[in-house]
Amino acid sequence: MNIEELRDYCLQKQGATEGFPFGEDTLVFKVGEKVFLLCSLVTGNRFNAKCDPERAIEWREQYEEIIPGYHMNKKHWNTVYMDGRLTMKQLQELIDHSYDLVFNSLPKKKQEEITV
Secondary structure (H helix, E strand, C coil): CCCCHHHHHCCCCCCCECCCCCCCCCEEECCCCEEEEEECCCCCCCCECCHHHHHHHHHHHHHHCCEEEECCCCCCCEEEEEECCCHHHHHHHHHHHHHHHHHCCCCCCHHHHHHH
């Protein structure tokens, strides 16, 4: 997966938006005004995604491409390298998981507004 494929995949998510709230070097994807993924445009080969803490540990133990989130709460965020042995399907699963965690944490009213 490259940066363009990452961007396209994230923006296919219902209610997903993109922006640069942390400066022009970091592309941020949100749902319901909450971040579900960040990607450095400087490096372009990795992204930070939210993750259930138990799953985060499992994935980090299984894959060297998944490490505790750089500059993030390491319990809830992973940094994922896209240029390793992870398949497109696995990368998409990590993105889906992050999106779902954030979407499901939104108030029901906000979720309904997004899905209409």
